[in-house]
Amino acid sequence: MASTKMMHLGAFALASGHHVAGWRLPGAQAGSENLELLKHIAMTAERGKFDLFFLADALNTSPTMHPSMVVRLEPLTLLSVLSTVTSRIGLAATASTTYSEPYNLARLFASLDHLSGGRAAWNIVAGAFPAAAANFSLKEHPEHSERYRIAAEFVEVAKGLWNSWEDDAVVMDKDSGVYVDAAKMHVLDHHGAHFNVKGPLNISRPPQGYPVFIQAGASDTGRDLAASVAEIVFAVLQDLDTAKAFADDLRGRVRKFGRNVDHLKIMPGVCPIVGESEKDARAKLAELGARADAATSLRVLSERMGHDLSAFDLDAPMPQLPPSGMMQGHAVTLAALAARDGLTLRELRDFTSAAMGHRLLLGTPEQIADGLEEWFVAGAADGFNVMPPWFPGALDDFVDHVVPVLQKRGLFRTEYEGTTLRDHLGLPRPAHPAAAVAATNAAE
Amino acid sequence: MASTKMMHLGAFALASGHHVAGWRLPGAQAGSENLELLKHIAMTAERGKFDLFFLADALNTSPTMHPSMVVRLEPLTLLSVLSTVTSRIGLAATASTTYSEPYNLARLFASLDHLSGGRAAWNIVAGAFPAAAANFSLKEHPEHSERYRIAAEFVEVAKGLWNSWEDDAVVMDKDSGVYVDAAKMHVLDHHGAHFNVKGPLNISRPPQGYPVFIQAGASDTGRDLAASVAEIVFAVLQDLDTAKAFADDLRGRVRKFGRNVDHLKIMPGVCPIVGESEKDARAKLAELGARADAATSLRVLSERMGHDLSAFDLDAPMPQLPPSGMMQGHAVTLAALAARDGLTLRELRDFTSAAMGHRLLLGTPEQIADGLEEWFVAGAADGFNVMPPWFPGALDDFVDHVVPVLQKRGLFRTEYEGTTLRDHLGLPRPAHPAAAVAATNAAE
Ligand SMILES: Cc1cc2nc3c(=O)[nH]c(=O)nc-3n(C[C@H](O)[C@H](O)[C@H](O)COP(=O)(O)O)c2cc1C
Ligand SMILES: Cc1cc2nc3c(=O)[nH]c(=O)nc-3n(C[C@H](O)[C@H](O)[C@H](O)COP(=O)(O)O)c2cc1C
Numbered sequence: 024m025a026s027t028k029m030m031h032l033g034a035f036a037l038a039s040g041h042h043v044a045g046w047r048l049p050g051a052q053a054g055s056e057n058l059e060l061l062k063h064i065a066m067t068a069e070r071g072k073f074d075l076f077f078l079a080d081a082l083n084t085s086p087t088m089h090p091s092m093v094v095r096l097e098p099l100t101l102l103s104v105l106s107t108v109t110s111r112i113g114l115a116a117t118a119s120t121t122y123s124e125p126y127n128l129a130r131l132f133a134s135l136d137h138l139s140g141g142r143a144a145w146n147i148v149a150g151a152f153p154a155a156a157a158n159f160s161l162k163e164h165p166e167h168s169e170r171y172r173i174a175a176e177f178v179e180v181a182k183g184l185w186n187s188w189e190d191d192a193v194v195m196d197k198d199s200g201v202y203v204d205a206a207k208m209h210v211l212d213h214h215g216a217h218f219n220v221k222g223p224l225n226i227s228r229p230p231q232g233y234p235v236f237i238q239a240g241a242s243d244t245g246r247d248l249a250a251s252v253a254e255i256v257f258a259v260l261q262d263l264d265t266a267k268a269f270a271d272d273l274r275g276r277v278r279k280f281g282r283n284v285d286h287l288k289i290m291p292g293v294c295p296i297v298g299e300s301e302k303d304a305r306a307k308l309a310e311l312g313a314r315a316d317a318a319t320s321l322r323v324l325s326e327r328m329g330h331d332l333s334a335f336d337l338d339a340p341m342p343q344l345p346p347s348g349m350m351q352g353h354a355v356t357l358a359a360l361a362a363r364d365g366l367t368l369r370e371l372r373d374f375t376s377a378a379m380g381h382r383l384l385l386g387t388p389e390q391i392a393d394g395l396e397e398w399f400v401a402g403a404a405d406g407f408n409v410m411p412p413w414f415p416g417a418l419d420d421f422v423d424h425v426v427p428v429l430q431k432r433g434l435f436r437t438e439y440e441g442t443t444l445r446d447h448l449g450l451p452r453p454a455h456p457a458a459a460v461a462a463t464n465a466a467e
Numbered sequence: 468m469a470s471t472k473m474m475h476l477g478a479f480a481l482a483s484g485h486h487v488a489g490w491r492l493p494g495a496q497a498g499s500e501n502l503e504l505l506k507h508i509a510m511t512a513e514r515g516k517f518d519l520f521f522l523a524d525a526l527n528t529s530p531t532m533h534p535s536m537v538v539r540l541e542p543l544t545l546l547s548v549l550s551t552v553t554s555r556i557g558l559a560a561t562a563s564t565t566y567s568e569p570y571n572l573a574r575l576f577a578s579l580d581h582l583s584g585g586r587a588a589w590n591i592v593a594g595a596f597p598a599a600a601a602n603f604s605l606k607e608h609p610e611h612s613e614r615y616r617i618a619a620e621f622v623e624v625a626k627g628l629w630n631s632w633e634d635d636a637v638v639m640d641k642d643s644g645v646y647v648d649a650a651k652m653h654v655l656d657h658h659g660a661h662f663n664v665k666g667p668l669n670i671s672r673p674p675q676g677y678p679v680f681i682q683a684g685a686s687d688t689g690r691d692l693a694a695s696v697a698e699i700v701f702a703v704l705q706d707l708d709t710a711k712a713f714a715d716d717l718r719g720r721v722r723k724f725g726r727n728v729d730h731l732k733i734m735p736g737v738c739p740i741v742g743e744s745e746k747d748a749r750a751k752l753a754e755l756g757a758r759a760d761a762a763t764s765l766r767v768l769s770e771r772m773g774h775d776l777s778a779f780d781l782d783a784p785m786p787q788l789p790p791s792g793m794m795q796g797h798a799v800t801l802a803a804l805a806a807r808d809g810l811t812l813r814e815l816r817d818f819t820s821a822a823m824g825h826r827l828l829l830g831t832p833e834q835i836a837d838g839l840e841e842w843f844v845a846g847a848a849d850g851f852n853v854m855p856p857w858f859p860g861a862l863d864d865f866v867d868h869v870v871p872v873l874q875k876r877g878l879f880r881t882e883y884e885g886t887t888l889r890d891h892l893g894l895p896r897p898a899h900p901a902a903a904v905a906a907t908n909a910a911e
Contacts, residue, residue: 039646047641054639056581056671082570084669086649093647094637094671097578103547104582126526126602127567134541137500138548157665158570193538195498197491200760202483203537205530221601225528227500227538316644 030399030434031288031406033075034068037091041294043376044314045413046090055095063415065105068112071422072436074447075113082122082155087322099131106139113444115144120177121170122159125220129184132234133226141230141443146237149174151350167348171244176215178252183211185233187223189455232453235444241352250276254450257408259352259380260291261360266403286450288405294378294412296385297420304385320376327353327380337369353380381410388424474843474878475732475850477519478512481535485738487820488758489857490534499539507859509549515866516880518891519557526566526599531766543575550583557888559588564621565614566603569664573628576678577670585674585887590681593618595794611792615688620659622696627655629677631667633899676897679888685796694720698894701852703796703824704735705804710847730894732849738822738856740829741864748829764820771797771824781813797824825854832868
């Protein structure tokens with residue numbers, strides 16, 4: 024382990040770019056189904072020594088959605104393929120607790136963790152998009168607090184399933200003929216408000232014990248779930264004071280749950296545009312803005328605010344809207360920004376088209392490194408999810424020009440020290456409950 | 468396309484071997500979680516020009532299950548990885564219609580088909596193992612006919628979801644800014660007895676249109692589902708007459724459904740043991756038998772018969788049992804075999820331990836090729852699912868010694884002619900319904 028604390032970096036791979044018009048730039052490649060591009064992104068992020076490669080998800084679509092989300096490869100199968108062209112970088116998939124079965128999902132993540140040699144992470148989402156309900160034979164998207172109750176129970180069940188077999192349960196001893204040690208198998212027998220799951224899971228314990236848990240909820244309930252289980256928190260934050268307050272609040276909750284604050288890494292999103300000068304970077308942003316489709320941009324903002332904004336006056340100040348129960352992380356941050364800067368709906372729409380509400384960092388590699396360092400040193404962030412506005416250029420620029428500056432300043436690793444994602448993040452591998460009991464007994 | 472009809476071959480990958488003791492042989496490697504072994508199997512099968520690599524599945528486990536099934540990598544993530552070390556062979560996963568959601572499963576298979584360049588196949592099972600119910604918050608495994616009604620509706624929904632986007636719907640035209648052509652998107656809006664699924668699916672149409680459909684039900688209902696949708700039927704058959712009758716029955720049903728009989732490939736399982744002589748092969752079988760665990764073998768037979776046999780007298784004749792509604796393919800075949808040869812329960816148990824009821828072919832490469840040719844020429848089979856009793860040796864033997872004999876006889880391809888699994892099988896790519904309508908209009 025490095026003695027000085029290092030920043031963590033994730034590469035957020037909306038592969039048609041985070042800017043709604045990113046795919047239209049002359050040098051850009053498009054497509055969340057473009058496997059060669061996705062391989063390039065993962066390999067470039069690994070070349071840049073990033074902690075993880077991160078895929079968003081949704082269980083619905085529409086032609087006016089963000090281009091990166093309309094059609095796309097399924098995250099767990101895609102990450103399985105990407106595990107073969109990388110060897111160190113973590114592989115994070117977003118998956119919903121509202122629209123899947125714990126047995127199926129626990130199994131998929133365990134399999135990815137095995138296939139990748141301990142590099143899987145799960146972004147636990149309660150499912151932000153109500154339109155998914157109609158794809159899953161449900162009349163209605165469960166309401167906010169119910170979604171979070173389901174999510175909390177789902178995670179408990181998944182953990183229990185990953186503990187079905189102790190780490191050394193699979194013996195495969197040819198001489199004795201013992202294939203598995205039945206005494207090291209544990210039947211979960213979970214009976215809860217939302218799930219009844221007996222177990223055991225039909226796959227052995229993941230190399231990391233559990234995949235790394237990521238969470239991005241920003242409401243009070245969401246923060247509590249994050250504080251109780253998450254190891255990475257993904258957030259949408261615009262200014263340092265708010266970010267610091269968010270981090271302090273979250274760390275306070277982590278302590279309340281009796282956890283070690285070092286085991287929670289707060290990683291807000293940042294959208295970097297590297298230029299030869301700040302002016303050059305601003306010109307690139309303007310070039311992107313000129314290509315943005317207004318309807319798509321407004322839909323992205325509507326989705327993030329949780330309200331359909333198509334009937335509002337674009338040139339009036341951004342309307343005040345009641346909380347929607349959808350994506351509070353974005354909604355609160357964007358509303359605060361509009362209020363702070365007195366933005367019209369049109370101005371907020373155009374801002375959101377660049378990075379969906381995430382912090383924009385424009386300028387020279389040094390300026391971008393300054394922006395990251397400032398938040399890191401202030402304790403507002405343990406790292407960042409880097410959201411390149413287009414691919415592959417904007418990520419290549421970050422890896423080739425910003426990462427070396429961070430490394431020179433001693434803020435970021437120059438080489439991986441371990442092989443699993445838990446290693447990169449300095450997170451402990453959760454012991455199997457039976458092993459934990461055995462250790463306590465031995466100590467007594 | 469070759470002018471003479473060729474046999475099709477699948478490599479059935481129960482990676483600890485099909486024989487319950489396969490993993491215990493000195494040269495054997497064990498483990499359905501052994502990625503290097505699984506890669507070797509897939510690559511060897513591709514070297515042998517096999518049509519497909521095939522994974523079974525179950526959604527429950529137990530330490531006394533068949534060793535190959537106790538703990539194992541999840542099929543769709545595993546096949547995604549195997550798609551990277553192969554380029555032609557089809558990749559088939561078994562997946563249940565009783566314990567998954569059509570939106571999630573259709574998406575996973577579409578993704579695998581994209582990642583593999585059109586090589587995915589889905590073995591549609593209604594879920595043979597009642598123990599799965601307790602892992603999915605269900606009080607009871609739905610009964611036989613209900614499972615098949617769910618399966619039939621599930622497949623219709625999945626097809627509809629795969630048709631969400633016409634083949635050329637994703638435009639990504641930088642100049643006009645059109646990302647997808649909304650006119651080529653189709654909303655399914657399915658409302659049925661078991662599922663309500665709106666769509667569209669969030670992934671573009673699979674390269675093969677749909678993955679290749681496999682089915683292995685043997686009951687009357689199962690055969691009808693196979694005849695209406697399957698393109699490969701996987702069967703457990705012991706003698707030529709029964710196999711011919713099965714094939715004739717199935718082809719009759721295919722015609723009744725108005726389908727082309729050439730679009731259904733009947734591929735019974737065969738378990739080959741290649742030796743320098745028949746005696747040598749029999750000695751290998753005896754060596755395996757000596758290592759078989761009696762309890763595991765009896766559990767495998769119980770599972771296949773759909774009845775717990777542990778209380779019966781091992782040395783009395785195999786008891787007559789009522790149909791169980793579990794795996795009729797195996798139950799009927801094994802019961803008939805016991806009756807024909809007057810087997811005791813112990814004898815049937817030992818027979819089943821070798822290949823779970825599938826046909827054993829023992830002897831020289833020529834003898835094994837004879838056994839395959841006989842059924843193929845008689846029209847009892849369009850090909851075979853090869854179930855090596857241990858890995859990697861028994862598959863290596865088949866590829867190195869039996870495949871060349873089949874090739875010399877003109878019964879099996881010497882090179883792949885196409886790139887997709889549909890190409891290998893000579894199956895048409897299903898046109899998108901809208902394209903089919905357009906073609907009809909143009910012809911009028
Ligand atoms: C930065 C960020 C990224 C998110 N990514 C996804 C996503 O990919 N898919 C999804 O369904 N929800 C996503 N969400 C939604 C949250 O996980 C959460 O379900 C939602 O914000 C509602 O919780 P809250 O009210 O606590 O914020 C994201 C939220 C944030 C803040
Ligand atoms: C050769 C063969 C292989 C099968 N493989 C599986 C499997 O891997 N997983 C599963 O759940 N069911 C499997 N089945 C079960 C069938 O797909 C089907 O659900 C079951 O046999 C009940 O249908 P039936 O009564 O029509 O035979 C298999 C059946 C046969 C005959």
